[in-house]
Amino acid sequence: MALLAHRFRLPIALLLLGLLLAAPAAGLIDAYWARTVMLIAILSLLVSGLNVVLGYAGELALGQVALYAVGAYVAGYIGVGLGATDVFLALGAAVLAAVAVGLVTGIPGLRLGGWSLAMVTFFLVILVPNLIDVFEPFTGGTLGLATAVPTLFGAELTGDGLYLLIVAVAAIWFALVRNLLLSRHGDVFLVLRQSPILASVLGVSVYRLKLLVYVIGAIPAALAGALFAMLDGFVAPETFTFALALSVLAASVIGGSTSVYGAIAGALVMQLGQQTLTRFQDWQLVIYGGFLLLAGIVFNRGLAGLWHDGLAAARRRGLLPKAPAAAAVAEGEAELGTLDGAVLRTEELEKSFGGNKALQGVSIEARPGEVTALIGPNGSGKTTLLNLISGFYRPSGGRLMLGETEIGGRPAYRIARLGVTRTFQTPLIPKDMTTRAFVATGRYATHKVGIATALLRLPAFRRGYRADDAEALRLLRLLGIEETADRPVDSLALGTRRLVEVARALASRPRVFLFDEVGSGLDESDLRVLEHAVGMIREAGGTVILVEHNFPLVLKLADRIHVLSQGRLIASGTPAEIQADRRVLAEYTGATDPADLEPAEPRKGGR
Amino acid sequence: MTTVWAGLATGAIYSLVAIGYNVVLLASGTFNFAHAQLLMAGTFLAYTGAVTLGLPVLPTLLLGAAGVAVVALLEERIAIRPLLGRSDAHGALITTVGAATILDGLAAVIWGREPLTVPSVLPDEPLTLLGGTVRPVDLALIALTLLTGVGLHLWSRHSLLGLASLASAEDREAAAARGINVRLLGTGAFVLAGAIAGVFGLLVGARTYAVFDLGHSLALFGFVAIAIGGSGSQLGGLIGGFATGLVYAFAARYIGAEFPQIVVFGVFLLILFLRPRGLFGAALERRV
Amino acid sequence: MLSVTGITGGYGDLRVLREVDVSVRAGRITAVLGRNGAGKTSLLSAVAGLLPSVGAGRVELDGRDLTGLPPHRRIRAGLALVQENKRVFHARTVEENLLLGGYALGGRGLRSPARRAALEQAYERFPMLRERRRAPAGSLSGGQQQMLAIAQALMPGPKVLMLDEPSAGLAPVIVKEVLAMVAKLRDEGLSILLVEQRVEQALEIADDVAVMEGGRIAASGPKNGFDDGAVIREIYLGRSDERLTTGKS
Known part of the structure; x- marks a missing residue:
């Protein structure tokens, strides 16, 4: 993943984001398209959560929709029932509730691996209407729940304001999840998905890390739910169907599950497909299923994979500048120092x-x-x-x-x-890792950069990385294979x-x-x-x-x-x-x- | 006792799903998420045979068995076969969900989204048995499910093909080295599972209606049955299914109509938490 | 009886066999020797049709071309393989294992006359198996499991028996017993392809020898060319003795 880090990516991304945020206010898009953008943002949050779980922990979680419902109802209820309409409160409460549900389902669901998490989370989706019924005083039952107008610092948030909020929340989430996945933690998630045995040699408790990843994946779903409640002003059980769960899964595999921004691409395809194809309703299940089959069999890296392949091809042909190699680390003597051996x-x-x-x-x-x-x-x-x-x-x-x-x-x-x-x-x-990054995962048990530090890219992150990279490079030099540092590690010969x-x-x-x-x-x-x-x-x-x-x-x-x-x-x-x-x-x-x-x-x- | 009969009848359907999961799991090592959809297809074919075409019972059963067996064969060819020999183990996780979704969608397109009533082939007069009432058709469902489960169990231990299936579940390569055609065995298992689902379409449909999203709850409860009974064990799946049905019926009767699913979910979580080993996918120690 | 020519193959991208030629004469033992990782097990897998990717090469059994056939067709044609590590079915009983070994025999029933006869023969050859017939195979000792694996492979009456390190992990007495059994099978007319790490003992019973290294055949021919012990040193003590002389630095 780190292979793709370019220097000029950030300014362009910020520019595009600024354009997108300003679009409705500047009259670039009308209300219909503004709503479409908001719906895509919400759907991409749902898909992103699934990507983290499916693409990085290697577990199939079908319950994004249930967590979506949790977010929507919690945000809706604290607004109407408790009068807490502030968006930060609503988002915060939604996230807390989703984390709780994530733990309750993840702790038993991840004990075995294989299909058990998929089934537990699938069950959760099927239970949504039941639970809405049981908690009718809070949820309004089948009639639905009209939510209060959200506020930000006391001011009501509607129209363009709401648009800004939804797009900004999605943008912030994607920035955070990118920071997480393009960090040592993300590298270790990849190891976890491909080889639990290797993960445990790195000192990682497979079960706990999977649980952590699963719970992280619950967060954007809850955010999406809360935002959806604000957008529609009304929450009803019909929204949270298994068909939606399938469309999230289909969007994930179309975009590419093991990617950060594939979620946006997948959500875009799904949302536009639903809005533009009139026959879509009748055939939607067949189409989702077809996407899943296709993605599972032929192109299992999704649109993100095609994009990366395209970039790589363009670079090979000289159409694009080569990705800059990470700056060489300060020369160090290739010595091992002392090791604290034990009997x-x-x-x-x-x-x-x-x-x-x-x-x-x-x-x-x-x-x-x-x-x-x-x-x-x-x-x-x-x-x-x-x-x-x-x-x-x-x-x-x-x-x-x-x-x-x-x-x-x-x-x-x-x-x-x-x-x-x-x-x-x-x-x-x-797979999908440079030699340097792989060697650095060896330091994960003593890796001092916490998840929060990585998410926020604090100075300690940079220091920790420099130390990791320097150490990895030093060891590679020690073994005389320094030149492999930036090559994909799975491309190397056996020796x-x-x-x-x-x-x-x-x-x-x-x-x-x-x-x-x-x-x-x-x-x-x-x-x-x-x-x-x-x-x-x-x-x-x-x-x-x-x-x-x-x-x-x-x-x-x-x-x-x-x-x-x-x-x-x-x-x-x-x-x-x-x-x-x-x-x-x-x-x-x-x-x-x-x-x-x-x-x-x-x-x-x-x- | 009426509640017990109701629980057993519902449980029989869950047992059938568990049996279908196990047949395929044992022979090919694949968990076929779409098996419940095969049962759903069976109920629709029973409707088509008995109502649309007005066929007598036997041809309807044959239509169901043949039809669903073909669907299962297609599923194996399209969603499972291309993945064989791949190192990435969770491909089938996606493709069988895909196959299930396509079947849901096709059923909705072909037969519509409204539930269809599958006629009961036996008289509707309830019988009084052991102090409870039960419809003859439900009684037949319970009895035939028991017969199928026990029969498959015995068959897998006392026939060449059954033993071959158990052996290839244990070690596919070693089975192949003994001259067992493991691929054909896997395909055969899909066809067998499909045919069983097809035959039971008439009895299951009489209890549940034929409806395109029938597969969802059946998949779940069938999986709970497996979690209770242990994967790969036909008798375990049979018992697990009946147990799930009883829990469901008693929760509905004594707690309230909204609760049975929630109670079963609770039981499911508890089992996964307390007895994960030996339930689904026995952990093997030799893994390095 | 068995002739393998120019076999190339491996696992995915990983090539482990490069143009390997090996043959077994009728009623003789060919021993394949070589260090760990030389490709011996892969060679047997390739002959049995179990190697995931086989590029080029030809496998012929008794004049019949087996190239490209799936494993079960090769077994039916008269090939038998005893895999490394005594791969018997642990959860099944000894008798069930034997019956499964006879899967390729005719007859629909589990106990068809052909299978019943083969079973009786197996029990005569290995009386210990008759005693333990109802025990799960996993409860047998290592040596007993190895005997069971061989008995299983013999069930369909193969023309060529391939054995992958039958002595691995067994006590010396048992090793002797196993290899004596192999020699006896040869004397009864069976053709045998033997992969073995106990070079001395393998050479004792072998008629022909092939030495593998780095996925290729490094040397092959009748046994008497390999009798002087040099081959053992080459295989186990390294091809170049230079490594020894460099010593510790």
Whole structure:
């Protein structure tokens, strides 16, 4: 996303917004078009909320319409029933109510993922008429609720004033949501959608972050509801139908769910479609459904995706200036500094899957400033041990200690926050992100820029970003892949991806590193860089645990080697001891007569 | 007891939806959001067969079964098949909602937006049974739903195709390596689910009317049934559906006409909150 | 019996196989050796039709062209695959697993005569499975699961059996048992494509050898060309010994 940040975007956007705000007063558009603009603004708020949830948290929420109703009725009621007509009060109350509804539905709805949130929120939409009935004294039931004239600082707000308010609220929301999504938080949302496993390695509680994103998505829906109540002066149940929910979903996928401004494009298409096509009413459901099918199957990035592709194509052909690369960060010495390594110890660790004992009574210790290698044939339990340490499996027995803290059975994100990081055999690399941004997500657990700071782009945001970027760039330089910093990270080759993962792991300045088959798929030069990096972590005082098939690499890097076989530890020792241990080599290669195997005397001059 | 009968009859419909979800889920791993719409289509075809064309019962049932099976087949081809093999898992989330919406819309265009009365094929005289009254057609609905659910359960454990479906639910690739045609199995499941929905159109329609947005509440209550009974379990879905129907009927009877949906919603949230695991989508430990 | 020529393929953009040629003679064992990530598992997947994207290449079984066929057609044609990690159906019983293994056999019923006969044969070959026939497969030990997986693959009476690291995660005694079983199957006339990491033991029973590296076949031929132990060092201790001599810096 950050790829697209241009310098000249802000003035143009402000100019357009100014023009739009002034349009009715200046007589550029008549009342019909002013109302259309207001309706598009309101619809785009609804769609934007869904985009945040669907496009960034990867959860389908159909309940925008219910939250819309909540906003409308709350704003309407406090105006009529309590006499609080001030727009800020109305908007504020609507938002609070929507957040409450978001929590009540999100907490159970997000427990499982998949379809449960979709169903909970769908249910909410179907319940709207019921709830309006039940709360008839407040809502006016099926007859509807006439709202009071909204006021701003005591002055009544109608006509052009209301227009200004609605467009301004929408503009402010989009500015805020842009600031949020084009920040480290937005990057982490993207990771969350694509790989919950990676998110937990970054120290993120998947459940809580999804809940947060879902609740954030509820806010614009409530704002839209409150604004709608002000615009129409009347709220009735017929507005909040499932058909509207579907049109919001269709608008989201047309515009492109994983985008900020796609919501506006989608809302525009939907609103104009409804107003101009006379046969639309009869066929609207078929049309919405068709859009969903089409978007789901062929163009799942929506209009925003087409726009970005168009921009990229124009740049390639030289029709547009290239996006300026982010300014290089001050040169720093590519050194790691010191790491606060911790002792990681397993005591009689056990793990079984059904009747299959994957790990039995394994006790190892990994110390700071040392490289501890785990080797053994396939299926010997190496990766199981790694998954236990990083919290993806719960131990069936024994203890797992980080320093003096027992970490066995804790969720992965908590273990990550305690300073245990890892890489994966097949690197987990997200889409739509630059290498630099991805490496910087490694710092998310200690990221000091809060959501509010990011929303408002306070000075601390800039400082935090500069620090993140500088660190990311420094690590990339350390690994000799600085030139990939501004490339999309998923465009990199396997070998480079591994190095990027190492950089991501280093970015969190962890206490314990777990490397899962980090050498596999690397060519000689990449391998050398990697060896260098592991050496540096060790020198810096980090605790390194290496699971590796490449025996020469292990001999070269490890201070201590543990050999696993059939889930048990069969030998531990220094590389020299292990190399001399014929039993180990026999176990490893399956030699029946270990004497066959000369312990690989180094031959001079290679082959 | 009359309330119990009413609850069971409504619950039978929810069980049917849950059964349909499960048939497809087991064989193809897809949650077919549009299954309730297939049942809706079944009620309309029953109306067309019995009223518009004036067909006797058997041809009407056949029309429903064949018609809805074809619709389900089309849905699988258009909304599910193109997504197979894609890494992005939530494509089906969008496309099955799309398919459901298209079916809603087409039903509204073809049959209009007003509810149509599907005639009851059995005498309308209510029976008195176990101290409550129940219409024969509702009794038939309950009995046949039970029969279908239990039958599918037994079939899935004691037939080659049933076992193949359970196996491919557990590990699709391993199933393919055993010579099971997993694609055909998936398509077959859609057709079977469609045919069942079509056959029941007549009985369901007699209880609910045929109306284009029937699918919405059925989808929800069918899902609640699954949440109660556990996904992929035919017996669980059967019980979950009846339980949901009973909760609905008792809430309507003792709390008030506006409340049954709200009460079911409350139960749903509670279940998701208290017993999320083992309900929908069992969590597998091997995930790295 | 089985001949694979010029197979290229992988997962999406990721190419893991590059023009791989390998063949199995009738009634012989071809062992495919190589380091982790060399493409051995992908090769078996490609032959079985399970690899998501296969670019070029040809798979022929007993003179019949299987190229482009979906997996179930290949199984029906006489190919069998025992996947890595003993992929049996954990929730199903041993007997159900075996019956599913015989899915490709004729007859509509679950216990058609053909399947019943194959089941009886499997129980004779692996008496342990008969004892545990009603137990869920997930409750078996690793070694038992591996035997079940092999028994499953044998159910339809294949012409070529492909085994992916059958020794992985098993105790040495069991490994011996499993590999002895593989040799016995060969002696009964079955053609076998064996992917194995225990080079020594694989070489003991193999007739032909293919060594993979970086998604290609680095060397192949009859076993006696690979007998001197050099191949093991090459595979497991790295192709260039230079890495060893550089040592720690």
